Amino acid sequence: MVPISWYLIWAAALFSIGLFGVLSRKNAVAILMGVELMLNAVNINLVAFWRYLDVRAIAGQAFAVMVFAVAAAEVAVGLALVISVYRRRQTVAADEIDLLKW
Amino acid sequence: MTDPLALLGDWLLNLLAQLNLPPGLRQVILYLLGVSVIATVALVITIFNTWLERKIAARIQDRLGPNRVGPWGLLQPIADAIKMLTKEDTTPAAADKVAYNIAPILAVVSVLLIWAVIPFTSQWFGTQLNVAVLYIAAVGSFGVLAVLMAGWSSNNKYALLGAFRAVSQLISYEVPLFLSLLIPVLLARSMDISVIVEKQATLLEMYVVAAPLAALLFFISSVAEVGRTPFDLLEAESEIVAGYHIEYSGFKFGMFQAGEFMHTFTIAALTALLFLGGWQGPGVAQAPILGLFYFMGKSFAVYFVTMWMRSTLPRIRIDHMQALNWKILVPIALTLLMLTPIVDYFTKDLGVLFSAFGGALTLSWRFAALLLTNILVTLAAIEAVRRNAKRNFVERSRFPERPVARPPREEAA
């Protein structure tokens, strides 16, 4: 049997890799990919705890499904923004999109 | 009547038991055999279908079709395979090698995997999943990925453009496909295909009676999903450069082709299972093996319809293709999906409407109400389309007259 700590550590690894991607990639699409990795890490944790605690309490799965919806919404709007910005500024580098800093 | 496959299975189990293997490994070996059998059956049916399709298309078009290699041209597919082997294996220099070579494999895998959950009879099936319907939908997404990979990795403008068009067609038609798949799931209260088939025990209990519109939507959107005529714009060999697989040759191209042929029969089988009762038929309870003939008969009947469509219908235009999907199929599916649960909820306990031939023809109130709902939605949809067409016609007739090329008038000399 796989102990739950294995799942948690794997999820932690995916989360950290995603965090690194979000913090240090230039390309805005790559940043969104990092966010996807982080959301998936969360999902692994939710499902693992659902399975190792009480399977009759369905909260873990219900939350995981909600995370799917949130991830889809985030990708749809995020990529739409990226495409829109690209069409105006011809760039997808996140550190060049700094108009709001002024 | 004893089941020959069960006998064979028992014999194999005995054989394996004598080998003294650990039970886990024994199971894996048994599964490996079962998987190979199913995959082989799927491939053999596909090979046979390539011959059948050419023969039937030829008859419809008043030709003879393949008739040189073997009796009635039966060995033609093998000759084709040998021809393909003698083609040259090329990978374009500018291609992305890994993705380029994985894509054709993925295209076949995405179809072959569906066969893991198809029940041939009540006893013969690969495996039973309680999420089988969603599994089929999920596996199909690998096919989309394969198209995109093939188009992108070829490093060819036309391939990429073809892939984009193909993917936008595939994902668009996945929406009515998933929506119409939901209706048999709703009626059977299960995603397990075996359960869905079991619930369609008699003739009037087939889901094509309770949900004829869903069956039609499923059939149309799966044909579009395969990309067959009239939805074969990604190939359109008579008009444009071939689609995403333009840079492929020999066996790699053959794999895309094989995947398409296999997919066509697979959707026919799925239609038979989900809406026509699969292996159900008279006498199945006594002799389960009869189910195989019923299932195959129904599948080939649906398959014949796809072939018929292919040889008779003209190709649809790309804007019409998208409009048909988003403005007709999806709204109908959504309407149906809103009405079906409501009707189902209020009629599920009402019992039998009429029964004849000793229960062989039993129509429940529930199915009658659902059928009525379907008919009303169909009529409403036809009326809406008709009005829209009329309005469009009026609008178009308001356009100024277009200039027409006329022959120069003869000047009086």
Place this chain on the structure above:
Amino acid sequence: MTPDQILFIVTALISTLAAVMVVSRRNMVHAALFLVLTLFGVAVAFVLLEAPFLAVVQVLVYIGAIAILMIFAVMLTRNVTDDSGDPFNKNARVGGLAALFVFSLLVVMFGGWSQFTAYPQAGDTSGSIVQLGVALTAADGYVIAFEVASMLLLGALVGAIFVVWPRQNENE
């Protein structure tokens, strides 16, 4: 080691390596394809955790839709300078350190955990889809979250179309 554990380790290793490729590849299509591999690994993990519904949904949503959308967006935002130059910004070192810090913190937290080493005895998950369906629409369950998710997706659809739809004055 049991077969379960071997399968888990192989899956976790492959998908973690693929995740590293996702954040480090310069070619964005490659990154997206590696993302598909990572997400498939997560789907395998869901199967191991006996949540088959979530496994197929993972494949359907992430591989079938989100990854495709990502690749489309990459194609639409093609920039000549994408394939050359540094894929990382100037925060890369800080970001790496932060990620390493978070990871080591979590490993220290979970590594020594000796609870939950096996599934609970009273665990039959075959009915979990029905449970999920009931819970999602039950008044004492998640019906609010269910409808809010629908509203959220509707909002996302409306917003995304609004943002991405070309305006008349833009094409000059």
Place this chain on the structure above:
Amino acid sequence: MHNSWLFIGIFILVAGVFPALPIILFHIFGPKRQTPEKLETYECGMETVGQTWVQFKVQYYIYALIFLVFDVEIIFLYPWAVAFDKLPLLGVAAGVLFIFLLADGLWYAWQKGALEWS
């Protein structure tokens, strides 16, 4: 349940081997007389002009976007449909409302003209 997924896992491996095998055999035994010219990309008889990654119109993205939203909403409905027998009237109504909101999204896209292939 675990066993049926073992079956699927083996099926994935075998399904990968089935098409891969002829391709590998073909690679080994098929004729190979390759010249740099042959391996060039063929684009309608012309030499390749410009970059392959031409930019595509945003319409493709919009279809993919609508598909993504529908895809996620539909998967919410599958457990609802499976649990249909155990649902009270409120649960059924919640599902129908969900589908209605989904239809709203389609209606918006239609009104906005996002469904036109231009």
